[in-house]
Amino acid sequence: MSEQPSTPALPYHPEDMAAAIKLFRTKRIPTYEPGEDDHERYIATANLLYRFSLPPCVVQPKCACDVRDVVKIAKARNIPITIKNGGHSFAGGSTAQAGILMELGLMNQVSIATDEKTGEKTATIKGGALWFHVYKKLISERLDGLVVNGGRCPSVGVSGFILGGGLAPFTRSFGMGCDTVKEFSIVTAAGDEVTVTRNDSDPNKRALFWALRGAGGGNFGVVTEMKLELKKLQSNWVMAGKFTWYVKKENMDAFMITMKSFYSKNWPNAMTIDSTWLCETSKTDTEVGVRFIVYFNGRKKEYEEVIDGWELPKGDLETLTEAQRKNALTQHEYLKTQLKQRSLEEVSTRFLHETLAAQWIEETKKAFPTNKTYQLHTSFVFKNNAEIFGKITNILRKEMQNFREKFGSEKDTVFQATFIHSGGEANARSRKDSAFRWRGSTYNAYINLEFTDKWLEYDMRAVLDVVKPQLRLYGMVPGATYVNFPDDRLIQHEMAYWGNNIWELRRVKQIWDKDGYFSWAQGITVPKTKVDNGGQQEASEKLLEKEGQDFVKDEMDADEFIEPEVNSTDSIARQQWETYQLLAPAETYGSSILPALVASQ
Ligand SMILES: Cc1cc2nc3c(=O)[nH]c(=O)nc-3n(C[C@H](O)[C@H](O)[C@H](O)COP(=O)(O)OP(=O)(O)OC[C@H]3O[C@@H](n4cnc5c(N)ncnc54)[C@H](O)[C@@H]3O)c2cc1C
Structure with a gap:
């Protein structure tokens, strides 16, 4: 070491x-x-x-x-x-x-205003509010049929979420959380409060607005207020549900066929299904469990039609024996039935009031300071390609088996892989539209290892050393990482989080925080090259030329991002x-x- x-x-x-x-x-x-x-x-x-x-x-x-x-x-x-x-x-x-x-906990006020001409509603949210404060406002005003593009866990901070991009339950309908921001107010390193919007006449302010949409927190100053559009659902109603499938060992092969098809299916934008693979060593009668969390922007009938219309690809079934095919179809049908039975139709305020919190209760509790555990994280950005998902799911199955064998007798060890369903409208914009870079993806996945014995840190990091390089290869760009699911052991974190948007981000950093006062281990660095401020794009291209990078194509070598985790044990x-x-x-x-x-x- x-x-x-x-x-x-x-x-x-x-x-x-x-x-x-x-x-x-x-x-x-x-x-x-x-x-x-x-x-x-x-x-x-x-x-x-x-x-x-x-x-x-x-x-x-x-x-x-x-x-x-x-x-x-x-x-x-x-x-x-x-x-x-x-x-x-x-x-x-x-x-x-x-x-x-x-x-920022004292700055948690939220208000909602209606535009007299258009009838559109906007939420004004102070920089210390949590999503819970915003949802409470929508509920107390009984705004059925409207949502704010916010976080899954009500305890997540609005600023932290939006600054990183923000994958909301209805991102597939309305884009990233940061796509619905109309205005940011921020106290910059100079100690001034500045308000910035998308169409600001001042190019430096426009550039700052662009950067705040996805650069992650702690880079340009303290966000004190945000204005967010409220979005109209298809009706006052949504479908929402939760089902955990603990797979019997004899059904694992059939389960794998269903999961590969699940991840590679082009679900309609109204449908979002998150899934978490659970390897809990305390459960001995099962290899893995998968928790499915559903949100559907529509009515029950349409939802059930979408689920009913999901079929396993013929090609996958043709390679199986008769008995295997029968079991694959049985397991697939079982999941479809559960996804329907374990979902309820409800008005959107009720969804915000109780359902969302109940869907994510395990994760929310994990983040409470009363839950004292050691937690390691890493994350990946995937497209829904069938061949790639065949490989990803096989890697997870194999590594979860290894984990179970190795740590089965340890108390309180968990290996979890969560796939947050994204894409849809978030992919309708270009990769340069915001600092959030990874448009084009369908799943933002994170791995979480949890343990209570501090001497397990080396072994747990060793698990990541095996899993990370295998999965990183299959990222939409190898090495791509969503800044809201950060990995504090990344070597080239700027490329991993922002791809070639980093060059423009560094230019904005130089304008608004040239001394790098707001800096942290995974922040944006002030560029070494002096940048011409006249014209946002041109200046970036100049910087790119100097630094020898291509602005459009994100090219990374996955190996460059791997530092042995075990070297960080106890650091x-x-x-x-x-x-x-x-x-x-x-x-x-x-x-x-x-x-x-x-x-x-
Ligand atoms: C239980 C749970 C559920 C989650 N669900 C989702 C989800 O559905 N979708 C998603 O995209 N992500 C999700 N995340 C990830 C989450 O969005 C990020 O962790 C986010 O950064 C958290 O923001 P925070 O304010 O709660 O955290 P913090 O740790 O307080 O802040 C995160 C970063 O932002 C900075 N920051 C905070 N406030 C400001 C401010 N006002 N001005 C400038 N910088 C600031 C902080 O310094 C820090 O660097 C989830 C995380 C957890 C633990």
Whole structure:
């Protein structure tokens, strides 16, 4: 194992931090330090990999003016700011080891306005709102038939989701979450609040609007407000359901034929079916389970017609023996029946009120700080090609079998692969329409390994070392990764997240944050080349020429993205411990492992 890097020296003097804290308090901005209950509450995170993240200061701005003050005071002292909205970043994007954690929870207001001429409705959402706050507003106003293009889990932050692109339950009908944004307000590195729109006359503002649609959070400043279009469903009604298929071992071959067909079928845009492969070592009578989550923009009759119309490809059946063919058809029919029986027709406000939360309850709970587990993530972007999905599903089956054999006797270990159904209207725009690059995909998939024993980290990372290179090859562009499902071990994260949009993103970064004040391990870097600002496209092309890249074609060599995971074993905790031990009050002894015991002392 390679030697781990030591903690980087702080870029600021501790006395400057003390002075900043004093100023925040003078300005009545809620501010907390280690040892205070609110500090502990706002830094809490579910993923034990980040258990020693302990920033010396948490601020909770109440309004954009507080955000401006914090940015100005902190930047003048070279104190970094980490922004936290819903706190769901898989890559620790909202956990801070040093500097200031800006927790946006007090800025959660939502209002809905109607255009008098067109009747169209727009939601104005503050930068700290969670999707739950927005859905609550639609429900309380009984806006049946309208949806906001938001997250599956109500606890996900609106800013974090939209800034990364945003795959909504009805993305296949309405495009990415970021495609429905009309306006962003953002406090930039200069400490000014700027409002940007798609058709801004100022080209730099237009470019910033483009960048905020998919660049991911923490890159250009603090988003304080967004205006989002509400979208009209086909009627007031949707179909929504959930079914987990625990496959009997003797039916696995038939199941594999059904799954290959499931992923390669061209479902209509009204249909979204997410699927999660579960390898739970506690379940011994099954090889895998698959949880299907359905949302249909239409009525029950149309939904059932779509399901009934799904047939297994003749070519796949012809290669089977009579008995195999019979079982394949039986298992396929079983899934179709369950998808119909386990779905209900309901008005859209009821769907937002209870159904969406119930569909994603397992994932939502996992992200709560009370769920203390170690979690590793990686992700992929796939097209729905039958041959490729035959390979992907075979790899998953084989690796889940290996996982079960290896970790079957371990307590609480989970290997999960989730395929978020995307595409449809999201693919109607070009790859240059927004910073979100991976249009053309049909499934954004993420793998999650979960465990409770810290000494398993090496073995779990070793699993990823085997799985990642196999699956990456089949990405729509090998190595392509969705920034909202980040992999904190990527080597060339900029190419993986943004493909050749990175060149324009770097140019925008230079305009709005030339000192790279808002920076983090997986952020956009300030370009080394000086860029001409006259004309967005031309400038990008110039930069491309200089850096020798092609703007249109995303070419990556999958091998370039692979760094052995096992080399990172314990690296995060080891680094964070350096500052943790300096700042943590004595009474937090053992709290990451024994919170109840510590609380009772
Ligand atoms: C349970 C669960 C369900 C999910 N469901 C979906 C889904 O359906 N579709 C989908 O696309 N993704 C989904 N995701 C992924 C999710 O969209 C990303 O993790 C997203 O970044 C989370 O945003 P957040 O605000 O909750 O997290 P945070 O960790 O608070 O923020 C994420 C990043 O954005 C930055 N940031 C936050 N707020 C701001 C702001 N106001 N200004 C500037 N930067 C900011 C943070 O610094 C961080 O880098 C899900 C994740 C989980 C855990």
